[in-house]
Amino acid sequence: MSTTQDQECDQVTLLTGRGDIFSGITVDSKLLAKTSALFEHQLEQSLVAWRQAKRRGIWLSIPHNRTELIPIAQKLGFILHHAKPDYVMLTHWLDEKEPNQLPSYAMSTIGVGGHVVNKKREVLLVEERFAYVKNYFKLPGGCLDMGESIESGLEREVFEETGIRAQFRGILAFTYKAEFRFGHADVYFGCLMSLDENEEDQKINYDPGEIAACKWMSLDEWANSS
Amino acid sequence: MSTTQDQECDQVTLLTGRGDIFSGITVDSKLLAKTSALFEHQLEQSLVAWRQAKRRGIWLSIPHNRTELIPIAQKLGFILHHAKPDYVMLTHWLDEKEPNQLPSYAMSTIGVGGHVVNKKREVLLVEERFAYVKNYFKLPGGCLDMGESIESGLEREVFEETGIRAQFRGILAFTYKAEFRFGHADVYFGCLMSLDENEEDQKINYDPGEIAACKWMSLDEWANSS
Numbered sequence: 001m002s003t004t005q006d007q008e009c010d011q012v013t014l015l016t017g018r019g020d021i022f023s024g025i026t027v028d029s030k031l032l033a034k035t036s037a038l039f040e041h042q043l044e045q046s047l048v049a050w051r052q053a054k055r056r057g058i059w060l061s062i063p064h065n066r067t068e069l070i071p072i073a074q075k076l077g078f079i080l081h082h083a084k085p086d087y088v089m090l091t092h093w094l095d096e097k098e099p100n101q102l103p104s105y106a107m108s109t110i111g112v113g114g115h116v117v118n119k120k121r122e123v124l125l126v127e128e129r130f131a132y133v134k135n136y137f138k139l140p141g142g143c144l145d146m147g148e149s150i151e152s153g154l155e156r157e158v159f160e161e162t163g164i165r166a167q168f169r170g171i172l173a174f175t176y177k178a179e180f181r182f183g184h185a186d187v188y189f190g191c192l193m194s195l196d197e198n199e200e201d202q203k204i205n206y207d208p209g210e211i212a213a214c215k216w217m218s219l220d221e222w223a224n225s226s
Numbered sequence: 227m228s229t230t231q232d233q234e235c236d237q238v239t240l241l242t243g244r245g246d247i248f249s250g251i252t253v254d255s256k257l258l259a260k261t262s263a264l265f266e267h268q269l270e271q272s273l274v275a276w277r278q279a280k281r282r283g284i285w286l287s288i289p290h291n292r293t294e295l296i297p298i299a300q301k302l303g304f305i306l307h308h309a310k311p312d313y314v315m316l317t318h319w320l321d322e323k324e325p326n327q328l329p330s331y332a333m334s335t336i337g338v339g340g341h342v343v344n345k346k347r348e349v350l351l352v353e354e355r356f357a358y359v360k361n362y363f364k365l366p367g368g369c370l371d372m373g374e375s376i377e378s379g380l381e382r383e384v385f386e387e388t389g390i391r392a393q394f395r396g397i398l399a400f401t402y403k404a405e406f407r408f409g410h411a412d413v414y415f416g417c418l419m420s421l422d423e424n425e426e427d428q429k430i431n432y433d434p435g436e437i438a439a440c441k442w443m444s445l446d447e448w449a450n451s452s
Contacts, residue, residue, distance in 0.1 A: 021356050022356045067296040068294075068296075070294075070296060071293050071294045079311050080311050080312070080313070082309050083306045083307065085305055085306050088296075089309070101436065103335075103407060104335070105332070105335075106331070107336065107369075107370060107371070107372050108413070109331075109334070110333065130247050143330060144334075146330075146333050146409055147404050147409060149402075149404050150402055176375075178373050178375050181331075182310075182331065185332070185336065185370070187413060209325065
């Protein structure tokens with residue numbers, strides 16, 4: 001290693017971040033070195049410091065525009081944990097005496113479906129544009145977004161799919177599927193919704209990108225359909 | 227570009243994979259070219275072919291030992307979707323006329339807690355080793371693993387934390403937190419569990435890596451504790 005490189009190493013800012021009650025560190029991404037070579041020295045030296053300080057779980061979030069750093073972190077013992085559009089999270093468990101206790105990421109989606117009944121005793125149903133079974137009508141609904149409540153996610157999805165504004169009243173039932181998309185689970189909440197007096201006459205206005213048909217069906221007809 | 231390089235480009239195997247009802251493709255990771263340079267040509271040419279075939283959503287899973295390919299895929303328009311320890315998933319929405327309709331990844335953990343009561347009307351409680359509040363006893367339990375049912379996840383967690391084998395009987399109540407770890411949500415199911423006749427006298431045997439204390443507490447004492 002040349003003297004210039006040694007000096008570069010010495011000048012590298014050690015990574016620091018937020019500590020937690022588990023003796024872990026969540027690295028501050030703003031401190032990541034500007035080049036891959038400097039980052040490698042920085043991470044190597046930071047690991048030495050964290051081991052000396054008896055740190056256990058290290059959380060390293062690589063921003064989406066620095067993903068060239070991922071193989072370097074992996075070479076130094078980091079493991080993929082989860083990713084969102086704007087980052088990839090890697091972790092490194094440093095405690096050699098105890099097993100890895102780092103929590104896993106989310107393993108389930110939450111789906112919601114709205115049971116809206118009007119004064120004529122008709123239920124609001126949709127047929128999906130992309131469906132495995134044709135001519136199959138189901139409750140409008142969909143997946144909750146990150147950070148969304150069951151109530152507001154339900155009202156948003158029903159409005160997006162049907163154009164009808166209805167209010168959450170309560171959860172009627174739920175199902176849990178252990179294996180859904182990408183091996184993750186899914187919880188589906190079937191919810192009762194109601195229409196205010198002034199909302200009974202709303203026009204159906206569905207999103208053709210997602211929905212093939214939307215209609216009110218009498219409860220009797222729905223109960224007798226397969 | 228030299229003739230040799232041209233020939234290399236021509237020789238690249240186009241990426242293919244499993245189609246879906248949404249006109250999407252889930253790329254077969256076994257077909258990824260061996261080098262970064264070849265992969266770039268392969269992905270460029272595959273994108274041309276997918277666009278000609280009017281494919282919409284492309285799912286590209288990069289194995290954990292090929293993460294140097296991630297920046298190349300991003301350069302060609304792919305976006306981070308999710309990651310597990312063994313891969314990073316990226317997606318590319320090719321339809322220019324319709325908005326991106328690719329589903330999101332899991333956005334919630336599922337936690338389970340077991341309410342085990344013995345014949346002496348005592349409830350099984352634990353104190354976590356790493357806790358924000360000291361001397362706080364709670365129901366044993368934890369997060370479901372991928373692919374795990376509520377019933378078996380509950381019985382596993384209660385056994386791991388206490389050494390007691392008890393059986394799932396039913397869900398008593400649940401809570402939903404919209405913002406939990408990493409911004410994802412959490413559903414927590416409080417569940418009733420029972421002990422068979424021959425399981426009443428089991429010894430408590432907790433995991434000191436995770437649990438500071440475990441004990442049976444009278445229902446009256448528990449009801450009166452804060």
